[in-house]
Amino acid sequence: MVPTGIVHDPVFFEHRTEPGHPETAKRLSRIYASLEDRLDDPGYAAIAPRPARREELSWAHSAAYVATIAASAQREWTRFTADTHASARSFEAARQAAGGLMAAIDRVVAGQARNAMVLARPPGHHAERNRAMGYCLFNGVALGACFARRSLGLQRVLILDWDVHHGNGTQHIFDDDPTVLFFSLHQSPHFPGTGAYTETGWGPGAGYTVNIPLSRGYGDAEYTLLLATLLPRLARSFEPELILVSAGFDTHRKDPLGGMKMSSDGFAALTRIVMDTAAQCCLGRLVLFMEGGYHPPALARSVHAVLDELGGKTLSDPAAVGSSADSRLTDPVFQRCAHVQAPHWPGLGSL
Ligand code: ZN
16 A cells, blocks of 8 residues: 655744744644554555755746745844744744655655655745745745656646745746636735735736635635536646645634634545545646644644545545535635636636
């Protein structure tokens, strides 16, 4: 049996944040507490991270920015924004997170892992080419897509971002690039303020950004119906060779930073949709990278629900979960999405 890969490492505890900061090492320790048992199961295998090289980091970031983050390792504490900091080991943790995703992608594309999940910190999707923001230093998922394209020779990568916050950094890094389709569902209005329907990419990348901004209050049924309707249609047209997920868990109903109503079972259903889509379009090649999620017990339950699904321990039924969706929440999304996206994606024209 080909196992589900899991990237985990103590280095990810070494990125420190200020007392009271939501992005704390406790997030990871709750998840790691039951990881040893899981890794005793032959259905799972640990994948060791590696540091992304300077040259690799510069695929998605400027060389000057990479040097700035690297220089933070010389200091006890560096403040990039009011809520985004580096401790002396943050550079190492952030490049191991990105390199861990590259190692996971390598295994999945080689057929040595059926799929994989990277359980690291700091998160990445807010990091811009030249700027740290939103707790993020290096944009892991963007670097992973660059690795798949440049080092493995894949032609097209689909990035799904289901974090409650819009992945502004990922969108901007690829907004003129037709080889990476960025598809995001996120709460709006909310931090960072980007991610309108009308942000669809530009130049050769026009149409290769698909944003679904959502008001507060969407839960398992609504998210499941939206994803089950939109993702397979996009994937059939785009034909990705790999799907990456910026897997944020701050849409959980207990999360202090989000206003959504997801549960751990809902994340399993979303995972099943992405697994089914990947099976149909790209030999099941799927790697998830953990982004947000700031209620440690809810985060740990949700991550393990996703790992159960990835490893085939559970088999969610997205059709059943989505059947109770509140159409007052989902119908306006389908209408707006069809209107904006029909010129780019005919499959979304009649939702
Ligand atoms: Zn988030």
